[in-house]
Amino acid sequence: MLTRNASTLRAAGLRVTAQRQAIIQVLDDSDRPLNVEEILSRMTGYRSGIPTVYRNLQQFSEQGWVESIVGPDQVLRFVRCHSVKHHHHVQCEGCGRMVEMEGCGLRKALEAMATCSGFHITRHQLQLFGLCPKCQKGA
Ligand SMILES: [Zn+2]
Ligand SMILES: [Zn+2]
Numbered sequence: 001m002l003t004r005n006a007s008t009l010r011a012a013g014l015r016v017t018a019q020r021q022a023i024i025q026v027l028d029d030s031d032r033p034l035n036v037e038e039i040l041s042r043m044t045g046y047r048s049g050i051p052t053v054y055r056n057l058q059q060f061s062e063q064g065w066v067e068s069i070v071g072p073d074q075v076l077r078f079v080r081c082h083s084v085k086h087h088h089h090v091q092c093e094g095c096g097r098m099v100e101m102e103g104c105g106l107r108k109a110l111e112a113m114a115t116c117s118g119f120h121i122t123r124h125q126l127q128l129f130g131l132c133p134k135c136q137k138g139a
């Protein structure tokens with residue numbers, strides 16, 4: 001069990017702890033972003049504190065394994081990233097499910113914005129919302 005996560009951790013030079021594996025596992029098993037309290041409550045069998053879990057999540061975020069997202073309720077949540085390449089996520093406003101999408105498609109638009117503003121644009125974040133196929137049918 002958890003061998004895939006263990007090798008991910010090792011590859012990044014992070015010490016493989018049961019806690020780190022558990023955090024990644026919780027996010028792997030979730031189809032929607034979770035806040036720190038929710039992650040902690042799903043880590044069954046681990047006694048840990050919110051600051052420790054949060055610190056681990058920040059490290060994972062630096063590695064590109066998770067992304068932090070502030071929801072419309074201003075709560076910080078984390079979602080698991082599967083692609084190491086730049087990508088975006090779209091969240092269903094019906095059921096809350098979040099899906100990772102390959103690629104970006106904004107290169108041309110960003111070039112135009114760079115030209116307009118005179119800025120050299122180094123990165124961007126994009127939050128997409130919509131209705132998933134299931135919720136479109138069920139609506
Ligand atoms: Zn992501
Ligand atoms: Zn939905």
Ligand SMILES: [Zn+2]
Nearest residue numbers: 086087104106
């Ligand atoms: Zn993009």
